Amino acid sequence: MSKQLKSKPRDDDYRMPGEFEDHKQCWMLWPQRTDNWRLGAKPAQRAFADVAHTIAKFEPVTMCVSKEQYGNAREMLADNIRVIEVSNDDAWMRDCGPTFLKGPNGQVRGVDWKFNAWGGLVDGLYFPWDQDDRIARKVCEIENVDVFKIEDFVLEGGSIHVDGEGTCIVTEECLLSEGRNPHLDKGQIEQTLKDYLNVEKVIWIKEGIYNDETNGHVDNILCFARPGEVLLAWTDDESDPQYSRSLSALKILESEMDAKGRAIKVHKLHIPTPILITKEESEGVDAVDGTLPRNEGDRQAASYINFYIANGGIVFPIFNDPIYDKLAEETLKSVFPNREIVGVFAREIILGGGNIHCITQQQPK
């Protein structure tokens, strides 16, 4: 039983916890669309399975999967992964799944945002997206979790990061994009975030990672390690188009205080060497009118920031990068000394347009 609530989380004293707080489990969605994932999605499925099995070392994992892929997913995933049938349009649980909140007595509820495939008819990445838009409610109903339903407000889970203590960070590139909520101005959008995440302060950085097809989701460029500390995707190469984006974010973070009045400590996490789609990779994807093409030579929005914080662990993407994989691991070890740091080879995930954080969604304990 899962009630649809008309109230706002702020009214009921529910807040979004930081990802670094304790989880009950992690939710994922199984990839299958052959116009986004090469070679019938088989390499991506292997990568998603690797991510699931790695996270399952730290906390329970539930994989949602379509009717068509149920048998295959159940076979490719170990018995300790819970597999549940949920129809979908693609595989990004961070973005179409519920945002889980915690109440004053530790109860959990979900927020069911409107989902429109990162821009709807303006610049959405595929059509239709009706199955994805139902996933948040379905997940909450499986868990018997009540739902704060918000009408007429488009948001993806990857476009927000919170510290669990009243601060939220977003990008203007995404939240002010024409394909999301053009009927609302910046102040109204900020108020909606305050009402539905129960935060006091929203920090707006300008842009996300270069060439990110999500209109610059914040979860690919920075995240909270804990209250008062942020990891920021970085490059020292001033000729890289990412440089000015990261520098701008750094300046804003250094000039802002969080909701508790603290200055924000920033840890730089160097991006990998640019990852370009190969001819073979491009040719493995079905060309379908209306879906974002995967062209040879396109630079992928690869970033080590796109990791998942599990109970006692960090599961982060690696790219067989001879320099930066190792550097990322060291940085993460120094920032998270009490968590085990595990890399998962994630080229097949970034080829689909996101990474480990994008394909996961934590449910708090």
Next chain:
Amino acid sequence: MSKQLKSKPRDDDYRMPGEFEDHKQCWMLWPQRTDNWRLGAKPAQRAFADVAHTIAKFEPVTMCVSKEQYGNAREMLADNIRVIEVSNDDAWMRDCGPTFLKGPNGQVRGVDWKFNAWGGLVDGLYFPWDQDDRIARKVCEIENVDVFKIEDFVLEGGSIHVDGEGTCIVTEECLLSEGRNPHLDKGQIEQTLKDYLNVEKVIWIKEGIYNDETNGHVDNILCFARPGEVLLAWTDDESDPQYSRSLSALKILESEMDAKGRAIKVHKLHIPTPILITKEESEGVDAVDGTLPRNEGDRQAASYINFYIANGGIVFPIFNDPIYDKLAEETLKSVFPNREIVGVFAREIILGGGNIHCITQQQPK
């Protein structure tokens, strides 16, 4: 997380509780196939919703529904019904769902029998049945319940009834049918029931209700009210083909003792006036090769025995029968003095081949 167990329930001291013991919830499946349910399954959906809403007065209800029917079912069902996407071939949760067992410390596990649509290629009622056969596992996985998986043994939940204290009743008509387990003899089938339901004694009656397309499921002709007491479908009309069937069952019950050595007290529950399919009802069903036809004039296997025992309630089928609806209610009130007796108009369910017990499955607390 739901482990697939190779052990047998008897080895692990798990037993099937009586339906009259406490439930956590009731599982159902949403009807949609237009070659079994007339008028696009709309009248049946209304009837299933009535059953769900009635049971929900006594205990939580989860309705499983296909991708195609999800939106409609979610709309037709109240918020207090949990709706979960589960692909299916038809709507008989009793028969394709798991049989839930309880362990020595109150833990719950499921049995995942093989399902072949009541007779497979011999005399099954539709083809294919692969989605139905996956439902038991899916339900257990949703609930994080471990599963006793039995290979190569066909059984439906409606073909067994237990008293929770070591006794099981089945019909020879069903369990010895050619379409179930022709590779096993009666002794081997009985041993399998003893191993997987953890019972000491199996009572075999000969046949079920006349013209029952399930090959005479026991749950349409009799059930336990409590240990030592059975309700039996009855008619006093010696010219009715049901008479000899019920009389034979009565004689066997009177001559047997249960697993605890008790004589069995039998309460007669009179069947309704014969229900025949009307021309209009017949014409509302799609004619599809390979699915059992619904012909005008066919007598339905209607029986008041096909009720559901909920926590504190009995939800039983009524047919607008001027005599026997009332008589059934009175009998049920006398046999279950501590439960509320609620009738639900169920003609649309029996037109599909079963009734309230067939479309429900209890999960013990």
